[in-house]
Amino acid sequence: MANWPALAPLIQRAGRPLVIEALRAWAEAKRGAEEVADEAACARWCELRLAGLVQPSQRRVFNLTGTVLHTNLGRALMAEEAIEAAVTAMRSPTTLEYDLSGGGRGERDDHIAPWLHRLTGAEAATAVNNNAAAVLLVLATLAAGREVIVSRGELIEIGGAFRIPDIMARADCRLVEVGTTNRTHLKDYAAAIGPDTAAIMKVHPSNYAVSGFTKTVSAAELVPLAREKGLPVIEDLGSGTLVDLETWGLPHEPTAREAIEAGIDVVTFSGDKLLGGPQAGLIVGRRALIERIARNPMKRALRLDKVRLAALEATLRLYADPTRLAERLPTVRALARPAGEIKALAERLLPVVAKAIGSGATVGIEPVRGQIGSGALPVDLLPSFAIAARGKGLDRLAAAFRGLPIPVIGRISDGALTFDLRTLDDEVAFAGQLDKLRVVAG
Ligand SMILES: *Cc1c(COP(=O)(O)O)cnc(C)c1O
Numbered sequence: 002m003a004n005w006p007a008l009a010p011l012i013q014r015a016g017r018p019l020v021i022e023a024l025r026a027w028a029e030a031k032r033g034a035e036e037v038a039d040e041a042a043c044a045r046w047c048e049l050r051l052a053g054l055v056q057p058s059q060r061r062v063f064n065l066t067g068t069v070l071h072t073n074l075g076r077a078l079m080a081e082e083a084i085e086a087a088v089t090a091m092r093s094p095t096t097l098e099y100d101l102s103g104g105g106r107g108e109r110d111d112h113i114a115p116w117l118h119r120l121t122g123a124e125a126a127t128a129v130n131n132n133a134a135a136v137l138l139v140l141a142t143l144a145a146g147r148e149v150i151v152s153r154g155e156l157i158e159i160g161g162a163f164r165i166p167d168i169m170a171r172a173d174c175r176l177v178e179v180g181t182t183n184r185t186h187l188k189d190y191a192a193a194i195g196p197d198t199a200a201i202m203k204v205h206p207s208n209y210a211v212s213g214f215t216k217t218v219s220a221a222e223l224v225p226l227a228r229e230k231g232l233p234v235i236e237d238l239g240s241g242t243l244v245d246l247e248t249w250g251l252p253h254e255p256t257a258r259e260a261i262e263a264g265i266d267v268v269t270f271s272g273d274k275l276l277g278g279p280q281a282g283l284i285v286g287r288r289a290l291i292e293r294i295a296r297n298p299m300k301r302a303l304r305l306d307k308v309r310l311a312a313l314e315a316t317l318r319l320y321a322d323p324t325r326l327a328e329r330l331p332t333v334r335a336l337a338r339p340a341g342e343i344k345a346l347a348e349r350l351l352p353v354v355a356k357a358i359g360s361g362a363t364v365g366i367e368p369v370r371g372q373i374g375s376g377a378l379p380v381d382l383l384p385s386f387a388i389a390a391r392g393k394g395l396d397r398l399a400a401a402f403r404g405l406p407i408p409v410i411g412r413i414s415d416g417a418l419t420f421d422l423r424t425l426d427d428e429v430a431f432a433g434q435l436d437k438l439r440v441v442a443g
Pocket residue numbers: 131132133134136159163204205206207208237238239240270271272281282375376
């Protein structure tokens with residue numbers, strides 16, 4: 002069967018082993034049927050079966066969910082400068098661990114540490130696979146076999162099963178909880194310090210907010226207590242930004258520099274959240290502690306590869322000129338995008354979208370509120386505009402948009418399927434495929 006001429010073009014495209022795999026499935030499916038010998042039918046069947054395999058599993062999509070840093074859709078998009086640096090590192094040998102001046106061995110972290118020093122004021126820095134790895138490595142290095150004090154209000158779970166108590170256990174630390182869910186005082190920390198205490202840890206609550214009768218202890222209050230007892234203070238900032246978001250009219254998010262200036266000894270944060278770079282976990286702080294962390298054999302298992310390191314270095318470099326960030330860094334560009342510009346985009350696209358959807362639903366422009374996402378401010382706060390469809394069968398309509406050549410991901414809430422246009426950066430590609438929209442009747 003593999004020699005059937007009808008299969009030759011398919012073998013050319015997909016390769017012989019996949020076609021033989023499909024032929025076996027055909028023979029199995031048509032066993033005993035006359036059709037099994039029908040060359041043309043077999044070729045069509047195999048072609049359909051292989052169509053799914055020929056196209057990549059991880060595909061480009063349009064994220065019109067209203068969440069800028071959508072974890073399931075890959076979080077931050079990278080700046081052109083970062084993409085170029087990554088491509089160069091993929092194509093060619095690099096100075097990953099090579100010192101050009103002496104011709105000998107260099108350090109991976111040396112590519113990013115000077116930038117992080119400049120941007121946060123921290124003495125030293127290192128980077129690992131992601132922020133979860135950063136927290137694990139810091140705890141395992143500084144507190145294995147001993148106690149770490151954390152406020153009950155900060156014992157959080159981030160999506161994907163990252164829970165502070167579980168990470169503590171994996172790092173072989175004993176968690177000592179202090180305070181209550183809504184209120185923790187300095188005296189609670191003071192009372193919990195004992196001979197086995199290795200560190201005090203603060204965690205940015207990221208994806209939830211406690212409001213009303215609340216009290217948390219700031220780094221500025223905590224640091225003098227820890228100093229007096231000779232203990233390090235660790236802070237997991239989560240998203241952690243390098244610039245003040247207020248520059249673009251957004252609410253304040255803690256910056257890594259603020260944590261360092263408040264005297265925190267070791268700060269961890271993500272590379273692909275607000276920072277807008279590749280997936281990474283950044284660890285900055287006091288030189289003596291960072292050196293211990295970087296020497297932990299676990300670091301070898303958690304380290305960054307050359308591609309992401311190149312993209313991270315290029316991203317950090319962009320922060321040297323904060324005035325141009327909104328134009329060069331896609332995450333900041335999306336967050337700072339004026340609502341008026343989004344509305345104008347919605348008005349341009351409305352006729353095309355309405356025509357593609359047809360008479361099955363009412364389509365219009367609606368004001369919506371989007372989220373930053375990825376644990377930065379868990380509230381709908383970004384005023385934006387969406388193209389919204391209302392009517393019956395919204396699930397089928399959403400599925401049809403997901404079935405486009407470049408799948409379009411929206412959001413169904415309050416009886417509407419909405420496409421928040423804040424994150425639409427390729428208007429032409431979006432509109433150009435809408436004639437392929439096929440809503441399956443049901
Ligand atoms: C997101 C987050 C993490 C996990 O970071 P990753 O880079 O996704 O591993 C850890 N801690 C906090 C507070 C977070 O917000």
